[in-house]
Amino acid sequence: MSSTSKKSDPPAPGDTVSFGFKTVAEGDRQGLVNDIFSAVAGRYDLMNDLMSGGLHRLWKDDVIGWLAPPRSAQAFRLLDVAGGTGDLTERFLRVGGPGCTATLFDINPEMLAAGRKRLAGAGLAERVAFAIGNAEALPFPDKSFDAYTIGFGIRNVTHIDKALSEAYRVLKTGGRFLCIEFSRCEVPLLDRVYDFHSFEVIPRLGQLTAGNAEAYRYLVESIRKFPKQETFAGMIGAAGFSRAAYRNLTGGIAAIHSGWRL
Amino acid sequence: MADTPAQAEPSRRADPRVLEMLVCPLTKTALIYDEARQELISRAARLAYPIRDGIPVMLPEEARALDDDELRHLGKK
Numbered sequence: 001m002s003s004t005s006k007k008s009d010p011p012a013p014g015d016t017v018s019f020g021f022k023t024v025a026e027g028d029r030q031g032l033v034n035d036i037f038s039a040v041a042g043r044y045d046l047m048n049d050l051m052s053g054g055l056h057r058l059w060k061d062d063v064i065g066w067l068a069p070p071r072s073a074q075a076f077r078l079l080d081v082a083g084g085t086g087d088l089t090e091r092f093l094r095v096g097g098p099g100c101t102a103t104l105f106d107i108n109p110e111m112l113a114a115g116r117k118r119l120a121g122a123g124l125a126e127r128v129a130f131a132i133g134n135a136e137a138l139p140f141p142d143k144s145f146d147a148y149t150i151g152f153g154i155r156n157v158t159h160i161d162k163a164l165s166e167a168y169r170v171l172k173t174g175g176r177f178l179c180i181e182f183s184r185c186e187v188p189l190l191d192r193v194y195d196f197h198s199f200e201v202i203p204r205l206g207q208l209t210a211g212n213a214e215a216y217r218y219l220v221e222s223i224r225k226f227p228k229q230e231t232f233a234g235m236i237g238a239a240g241f242s243r244a245a246y247r248n249l250t251g252g253i254a255a256i257h258s259g260w261r262l
Numbered sequence: 263m264a265d266t267p268a269q270a271e272p273s274r275r276a277d278p279r280v281l282e283m284l285v286c287p288l289t290k291t292a293l294i295y296d297e298a299r300q301e302l303i304s305r306a307a308r309l310a311y312p313i314r315d316g317i318p319v320m321l322p323e324e325a326r327a328l329d330d331d332e333l334r335h336l337g338k339k
Contacts, residue, residue, distance in 0.1 A: 103283070112317060129280040133320035137287040144283065 020221030036215040041110035069096035078102040079145040082153020086115035103129045136162040140170045147176045155226045164239035177259040184228040187251035276313045
């Protein structure tokens, strides 16, 4: 299939993609994103709490609530892509029954190491497998998972369409795709507050807590570049998923998108 | 650390459950586990993916290219 990023097949030299509001060579983008996450991995969870006022915890609860994993001993396998520090995986394992197992998958070793440490500390590591790789070229066989989640990760993928078709490929028939991502705030006034928070507050918080304003400026800009709710739902449908739908969270500051492989 | 697989602690060896579920990200074909070197070999892609600190790194850009000799040797194993 074509959804691979072989070294032997580099993008044409002139190809550029967005990196926040900057434009960078297509082949450089993933490396730049990786550098940012390596720089902030140790304080990533703290930053999420500060930036969202703790809201990200409720949003992530909503993802697992919508997934509704079986509470019985029935085997149910989750692939948590860009799972990093393990927020979704941990919730999934706590909510789901003993048959629930997860594969925590991330392109960044520092983020994944933080996730492994945290899940081991929570006594959940026995039900988790860990692997490093790219969402655009998954190292898993066709139809091998019951669910696929990607939490605040797809925005950082260079070719979103490839990541979606790989998600479709590895899901079993009847499998569920769920994505939570920052989206487009659709509530008047709240959108103004959100803008101020995004462009003025978050980079300063990033500077104070992680010593890296640049990383958080990227974060804010990449959020604004990401397609809005309806557009992204269309992309999920185009990847082959059925019943593509979404739910707005906090006025659309974030949204959960859902699709089924049927 | 990652360069001295012979000294890897047991707990930092790759989890066999993970290895069983992995395929080559480029070719989606089965992999051969080289326990001594802590590598996962894709014959089809002619690449050896490293396992670092017990975690398989399934990125072609991090993998080692295999030459004809190594591939032949694999065939005899």
